[in-house]
Amino acid sequence: MTDAPAKPTLDTVSHATATPERELPWAELGLRAEEYERIREILGRRPTGAELAMYSVMWSEHCSYKSSKVHLKKFGELAQETPLGKTLAGIGENAGVIDIGQGYAVTFKVESHNHPSYVEPYQGAATGVGGIVRDILAMGARPVAVMDPLRFGPLEAEDTKRVLPGIVAGVGGYGNCLGLPNIGGEVVFDETYLGNPLVNALCVGVLRHEDLHLAHASGVGNKVVLYGARTGGDGIGGVSVLASETFSEDGPAKRPSVQVGDPFMEKLLIECTLELFAAKVVNGIQDLGGAGLSCATSELASAGDGGMHVELDTVPLRDSTLSPEEILMSESQERMMAVVEPEHLDAFMAICDKWDVEAVVVGEVTDSGRLVIDWHGETVVDVPPRSVAHDGPTYQRPYARPDWQDALQADRAEDLPRPSSGDELGDTLLRLMASPNLADTSWVTDQYDRYVRGNTVLAQPEDSGVVRVDEDSHLGVAVSTDCNGRFAKLDPYAGAQLALAESYRNVAVGGALPLAVTDCLNFGSPENPDVMWQFEQATHGLKDACEVLGIPVTGGNVSFYNQTGDVPILPTPVVGVLGVVDDVRRRVRQGFAAEGEHVLLLGETREELSGSSWAHVVHGHLGGLPPAVDLAAEQALAGLMRAAVADGLVSSAHDLSDGGLAVALTEASIRNGVGVHVELDDDPFVTLFSESAARAVVSVAPEHHGAFVSLAEEHGVEVASIGRTGGDAVEVAGQFRLPIAEIRAAWSATLPGVLGHTVGIDSEHPVP
CATH class of the missing domain: 3.90.650.10 (PurM-like C-terminal domain)
Structure with missing residues (x-):
């Protein structure tokens, strides 16, 4: 008879004291x-x-922020006040809480679940949603909506085909079962995310001031x-x-x-x-x-x-x-x-x-x-x-401007060959609209319930998601998340500010007052001095921009080690902005609403093509400097749009970002099938495809045209009447005419062409 194996000794405190040599x-x-x-x-x-x-x-890095907290302290230096007053809870709590008036407060936060979602896409994404919802719940709030900024490797890559269906099914399956509307987010493809998908999840909750915990x-x-x-x-x-x-x-x-x-x-x-x-x-x-x-x-x-x-x-x-x-x-x-x-x-x-x-x-x-x-x-x-x-532990990780940064910035997209005819301009627009980052994302968003609970006012593909908070006063909030990783690679300081500016603009063009920021800072290894320089620059840029705009960072998340081997992802500081909407019934959509309306271009267009969708899609190029940041112009545009929406002067509004004016006009036409005819005085290529910031395109009824132009002048916003809505095509006078049906066919075929025509094709985890 053999002796039973000895039961291992429980490693108690007294045992630890008595056995200091134990490994x-x-x-x-x-x-x-x-x-x-x-x-x-x-x-x-x-x-x-x-x-x-x-x-x-x-x-661990994920829990202690040991490589990032010396830089995150910058956000604590910001005045913890919104344009409506003091924040009720900020950095250090489970989520930020801000006053939105009428005794209501809103809590919101974005976090990452990147690495688990690569290992097990469905459960990694699903539990990412569950975790951020509980953060909001812990503040005493009822969760009312979620958003999901997602990034994947190239659409055609085999590993993207593995992770994307499961991640989307996980986000949708968990959120749908909770009865929470998914009101926005992003779907971005880039080679650097191959093997390192980013699954960022945001949740918004509502509470009365006295219910804060x-x-x-x-x-x-x-x-x-x-x-x-x-x-x-x-x-x-x-x-x-x-x-x-x-x-x-x-x-x-x-x-x-x-x-x-x-x-x-x-x-x-x-x-x-x-x-x-x-x-x-x-x-x-x-x-x-x-x-x-x-x-x-x-x-x-x-x-x-x-x-x-x-x-x-x-x-x-x-x-x-x-x-x-x-x-x-x-x-x-x-x-x-x-x-x-x-x-x-x-x-x-x-x-x-x-x-x-x-x-x-x-x-x-x-x-x-x-x-x-x-x-x-x-x-x-x-x-x-x-x-x-x-x-x-707190680490002062070494960082230094990379040796390759100067050469990268010197390689300007402005020097690349351009379309030289109207037909080439039209072909360029069609190619952009069919590219994965600009194509129809219905394959993804149709797996999400956007309208459950009955308080969703706007949801993707609108510029921001809007939910009603109070059914009597129609008080609501608007939320957007954004980041262009190419801009951040070219200049991480400006790139972070441009992410904030775009999210701020998305909230503002619908008439909301931007109040506060949450961020999810996705970067490569902090042990790489190049990456830490990108991180330091991005946090510095975000802090400086928030200071100018007068809005605080109320919380967020850092995700490091997003790289395969020694190849990091594009620096991806995702920025979420929340704004208050006094009356959600006045919300303005991005799509042209009626024929015969004036189409107005707001803001200054410069020859800024580096990091643009045109450079990326047509030339596979990344180099140069990103568009200039003009925070004063962003504030002026936001003030104009808030006043114009309140006065009922605007029929539609859409910010200009990826793809510039050409893509914004096309998206606005596709939305309701209302075409547009524009006449451009300056270089049509630059006007159409530049990605200068602080710009938007709006349509206004003829009877409101004069009042809107006067209001724009009062706010110091450059305004140009460029055309009229109507017809069944996107037409640039003297250049090209593309029927909406032709654009829609190319735009809507991209994701289904690779992933299949039925949503929820992930056989292991089909959509509920």
């Missing part, structure tokens, strides 16, 4: 030697396995309650590990289990949490996203009275074999943690029971200044919570 897998968990030594200094001993697990995920554990003796789904083995290390290491050229080097989402459980969790808030039985709350219980316990304790005691045995598990380390690292979805006063505990549990949401008391708040976690009667964690949650 732990700190390197395998992504820690550096100096970081491990710092942990030993903090604790005065070696960490236990459970403590090491907590530090490893909380000190913050994440902290206060009140000695208050109970710590874990509620929602059970904890499983899915997502152990999850995004916190995946997003903190570069993928190899042969695929991800680390493939921890990607989180598995259950949107129906999340829907119950949303309704349950909102009722808990309404019943006023919650003192503090935190969602469990990246780093799971490690994050929730340490952040709640650190932001509260400084102490917490947790009995890990009480955590409901889907897998009884999980070790303490695995329970603490698991990123299982649809979980929340609340701090509840003992006298409210029965009411809290009753509400959870009503919604069939499992809830368990796992600990209580203490005044010890320590986070203590026990397992089977033994202490496996005893740490200062702030050292885990907030006092992680």
Whole structure:
């Protein structure tokens, strides 16, 4: 008879103290030697396995921002005020909260789920949506809409065909099941995203001022309650590990289990949490996203009275074999943690029971200044919570302007061969409209429910998504996300400002007052000085532009290590802007609304072609300097559009960005099948395809033409009458005439031609 194998000794705090020589897998968990030594200094001993697990995920790049926080401090220097007043919550909270008037506040934030979405596209994208929704919920708000800025490798690439259908199905499947409208986003293709798709998810929530909740554990003796789904083995290390290491050229080097989402459980969790808030039985709350219980316990304790005691045995598990380390690292979805006063505990549990949401008391708040976690009667964690949650390593990564930057900027697109005839101009426009980045994205957006809840006013492909907040006053909000990674590659400082300017303009052209910014900063490896220079320049540029525009950055996300081997993605600082709409009934759409209206070009057009869609699509070229940033002109245009929409002077409005005036006119014609005839006095090629910023095209009824022109002059905005709406074609006098039907056929065929004509073709995860 052989002896049974000896049961491994539980690595308790006392055992760690007694066995200082024991080797732990700190390197395998992504820690550096100096970081491990710092942990030993903090604790005065070696960490236990459970403590090491907590530090490893909380000190990861994704959770600690250790390479970026020295630069993110710039955003804290901005005045935390919007054009309507002070922000109610800003950087450091789960999401920013801003006052929009009438006692309402809106919370919004964008985050990334890039690396998990490459490993397992459907679940990676689905749980990205679920995580950002819980961030919004944790602020005390009802989530009301989502958006999804997406970026992929070349459309025809085999790996794009692998990841795109699953990612789109995941975004749509999770959001649709939650009953949240998807009101906007982006679908961008570029070779640098091959193997590194970007899945950024934004959520908007609405609350009354008095309903605001913050994440902290206060009140000695208050109970710590874990509620929602059970904890499983899915997502152990999850995004916190995946997003903190570069993928190899042969695929991800680390493939921890990607989180598995259950949107129906999340829907119950949303309704349950909102009722808990309404019943006023919650003192503090935190969602469990990246780093799971490690994050929730340490952040709640650190932001509260400084102490917490947790009995890990009480955590409901889907897998009884999980070790303490695995329970603490698991990123299982649809979980929340609340701090509840003992006298409210029965009411809290009753509400959870009503919604069939499992809830368990796992600990209580203490005044010890320590986070203590026990397992089977033994202490496996005893740490200062702030050292885990907030006092992680901070790196001053070296950065320098790349040696190749000057040569890149000297290679101007303005020097490339141009169309020399009207027919060539028309062919160029048709080619742009059929290119993946400008083509019809219905294959993607038709998988999303854009109108559920009945408060969607505008949704993609409009310039911004608009939702109604109050049914009586018709108060609403407009949101847009944007970034041109080519501009950011040419000049990351200006590129970030142009991303902000375009998003700001998208919100403004519909008549909204821009209020605040959230950002998702997607870059390559921070260990590459070229990448860190791009990052430093982008954050500096964004901060400076926000200062001029008078709007704060209220929160966001940094995603590093987006590269394959030593090839980083285009620097992609996605910027979201939220604005307030006084009366959503006055919203203005991008499509021409009627025949016989004046078409007006607003803003100054310059010969700015570098980084443009024309250079990219026609020549495969990237070089030169991006369009000049003119923030004063952006503000003037925004002021004009807000006044003109309020006065009812505008029938349609569309910002000018990718593809310039030619694409904007064409998109406005395609929208409702109303053509346009324009006459151009200057160089038609530059006028049509330049991508100068601070511009828009509007249509106004004849009876409003004079009033609009006068209003434009009052606001200092250059205005040119270039034509009239009508007919069934896009026509430039003396140059070309393209029937809308011909354009629409080319425009709408691109994505289905590669991905198939039926949406939801991902056979493993079909659209619900």
